[in-house]
Amino acid sequence: MNSSVEHHYEDVLAKIFEYLEEHLTQRPSQPITAQSHLIRDLGLDSLQSFEMMSDLEDHFHTVIPMDLFQNVASLEDVAHAVLKAIQSEAA
Numbered sequence: 001m002n003s004s005v006e007h008h009y010e011d012v013l014a015k016i017f018e019y020l021e022e023h024l025t026q027r028p029s030q031p032i033t034a035q036s037h038l039i040r041d042l043g044l045d046s047l048q049s050f051e052m053m054s055d056l057e058d059h060f061h062t063v064i065p066m067d068l069f070q071n072v073a074s075l076e077d078v079a080h081a082v083l084k085a086i087q088s089e090a091a
Contacts, residue, residue, distance in 0.1 A: 007060060007086050012079040015059055019052055034076040053078070062086050 013034055020032060020042070028041055038044045044052070049072075053064055060082055068081040 007083065009079055009083060012056075012060070012082045013075065015056065016052070016075050016078055019055055023048075023052070032075070034074065034079065036075050037073055038075070038078070039073075053081075056082050057085075060086055062089055 017032060024042065026043060028036070028043065030036075030041065032042070036042055038049050050069075053069055053072075056078070057064055062082065062085045064081055064085045068084060072078050072081055
């Protein structure tokens with residue numbers, strides 16, 4: 001990871017929204033927000049969630065530890081997990 005590159009919550013969230021726009025096969029009835037729940041609101045199963053996290057790891061050149069991944073429920077949680085992974089690698 002290039003330490004001169006700083007990622008912000010909004011940047012990570014924007015990438016998540018972009019990913020969902022490209023990969024969601026069924027659009028949710030409500031608008032997608034940071035508080036959207038991966039399973040309940042977006043209908044993602046565990047494999048789809050894992051694939052999204054893997055894509056985010058590739059995009060941000062980081063590795064998200066499994067313990068962080070296990071605690072995500074909403075898009076906001078995903079964004080925070082990505083940021084935490086990036087910050088821990090930079091430290």
